[in-house]
Amino acid sequence: MSAAAGESGEDRLIAHFFRPLATAPGALGLHDDAAFFSPPAGCDLVLTKDALVAGVHFFADDAPGVVAQKALRVNLSDLAAKGADPAGFLLAIALPAEVAPAWLAAFCEGLGRDAAAYGCPLYGGDTVRTPGPLTVSVTAFGTLPTGSMVHRAGAQSGDAVFVTGTIGDAALGLLLRTSADAPWGLSAQERAHLLDRYLLPQPRNPLAAAVRAHASAGMDVSDGLVGDFAKLCRESGVSAEIDVRLVPLSSAARKAVAADAAALDAALTGGDDYEILCTVPARRAEEFCAAARAANVTVTAIGTIVEGNGPPRFMHRGAAMQFASGSFSHF
Ligand code: ADP
Numbered sequence: 001m002s003a004a005a006g007e008s009g010e011d012r013l014i015a016h017f018f019r020p021l022a023t024a025p026g027a028l029g030l031h032d033d034a035a036f037f038s039p040p041a042g043c044d045l046v047l048t049k050d051a052l053v054a055g056v057h058f059f060a061d062d063a064p065g066v067v068a069q070k071a072l073r074v075n076l077s078d079l080a081a082k083g084a085d086p087a088g089f090l091l092a093i094a095l096p097a098e099v100a101p102a103w104l105a106a107f108c109e110g111l112g113r114d115a116a117a118y119g120c121p122l123y124g125g126d127t128v129r130t131p132g133p134l135t136v137s138v139t140a141f142g143t144l145p146t147g148s149m150v151h152r153a154g155a156q157s158g159d160a161v162f163v164t165g166t167i168g169d170a171a172l173g174l175l176l177r178t179s180a181d182a183p184w185g186l187s188a189q190e191r192a193h194l195l196d197r198y199l200l201p202q203p204r205n206p207l208a209a210a211v212r213a214h215a216s217a218g219m220d221v222s223d224g225l226v227g228d229f230a231k232l233c234r235e236s237g238v239s240a241e242i243d244v245r246l247v248p249l250s251s252a253a254r255k256a257v258a259a260d261a262a263a264l265d266a267a268l269t270g271g272d273d274y275e276i277l278c279t280v281p282a283r284r285a286e287e288f289c290a291a292a293r294a295a296n297v298t299v300t301a302i303g304t305i306v307e308g309n310g311p312p313r314f315m316h317r318g319a320a321m322q323f324a325s326g327s328f329s330h331f
C-alpha cells in the first residue's frame with residue numbers, strides 16, 4: 001500500500017482494496033463522499049440489502065473470496081426475483097482487528113470477479129472496525145422499465161407456481177457441515193454438490209426479463225421454500241396447493257431424502273436456496289417456460305394458486321405435510 005500525504009490507514013485500505021473495483025464513472029474512483037447513478041430513461045431503480053455475519057451466515061474460516069461472492073449474490077438474487085437487472089452495489093464491511101490484509105485481498109478478488117461477471121460494479125461503501133464478528137453488508141440496486149417490478153403481492157387463483165433450479169441443496173449442505181448424523185450414504189461428489197450450494201448461491205439473474213414480463217408475483221427463496229411461499233401467498237391474499245413430488249431436487253438431495261425422511265423437511269424448510277419462486281398466469285406459462293429455456297435457467301411448475309387465506313398446502317402421499325417451522329427466522 002503506498003502512502004500519500006495526509007492519508008489515514010483507512011484511506012489507504014480503501015484505495016488499495018476497494019478502488020480497483022469502483023469501475024463505474026459515477027463511483028468517482030471512491031474519491032468523494034458519495035457516488036452518483038443516472039438511471040436510464042423510463043426505468044425504476046430497485047433497491048435491496050442483505051447483511052452477512054460471520055458465525056451466522058457463513059463460517060469464519062470460509063474462503064474470503066467465496067464470502068464476498070455470497071454477500072453480493074444474495075442481493076443479486078433479490079434483484080432477479082423482482083425482475084430487475086443489476087446496476088451496482090454499495091458495501092459496508094466491519095472488520096475485527098485480527099483480519100489480515102491477505103484476507104481482504106482474497107475477499108476483493110472474489111468480489112471483483114462477481115461484480116464483473118454480473119455487470120454490477122462497486123459504487124462505494126464504508127469500512128469500520130468491530131469488536132464483534134466480521135460483518136459484510138451489501139446494498140445492491142438494479143433497473144427495470146418503470147412500473148414493472150414484480151411484487152410478492154399479485155398472485156391470483158389459477159396461476160401456476162414455478163421455482164428455478166433445485167430446492168434444498170444448501171440446507172442439506174449446511175446439515176452435512178454441522179451435524180454428525182447426516183451421512184445419507186452420499187458419494188464424495190454428491191456431498192461436494194450440496195456443500196457448494198450452501199457456500200455459493202447461483203442467483204438467477206438471466207431470468208429477470210422473463211420474470212418481469214410474465215410473473216404475477218415473485219420472490220427469492222432465501223429462508224426456506226415453505227415459509228417464504230407462505231409470505232408470498234399472505235401478501236397476495238391467496239393460498240396454494242403444491243405437489244411435493246414436483247419440487248425439483250438434485251440427485252444428491254433425492255438420495256438424502258430417500259435415506260432419511262427428515263431430509264425432505266430440511267430441504268423444503270431450510271434456507272439459502274436463492275432460487276426464484278414466482279407465479280405465472282396459466283395462459284402465459286408456456287411463454288414463460290420458453291423464455292426460461294432461452295435464458296438457460298431451469299424452471300419447474302410445482303403447483304397452483306387457489307383461493308383462500310391459509311398457508312399453501314404441500315401435498316405429499318395424499319396429505320398436507322405438517323412442518324414444525326416453515327423457514328429460518330433470526331428472531
Ligand atoms: P465518508 O467519511 O465521507 O463517509 P469514507 O472516508 O468512509 O467517506 O469513504 C471514502 C470513500 O470510500 C467513499 O467514496 C466511500 O463510498 C468509499 N468506501 C469506503 N469504504 C468502502 C468499502 N468498504 N467499499 C467500497 N467503497 C468504500
Ligand code: MG
Nearest residue numbers: 031032033034
Ligand atoms: Mg464524507
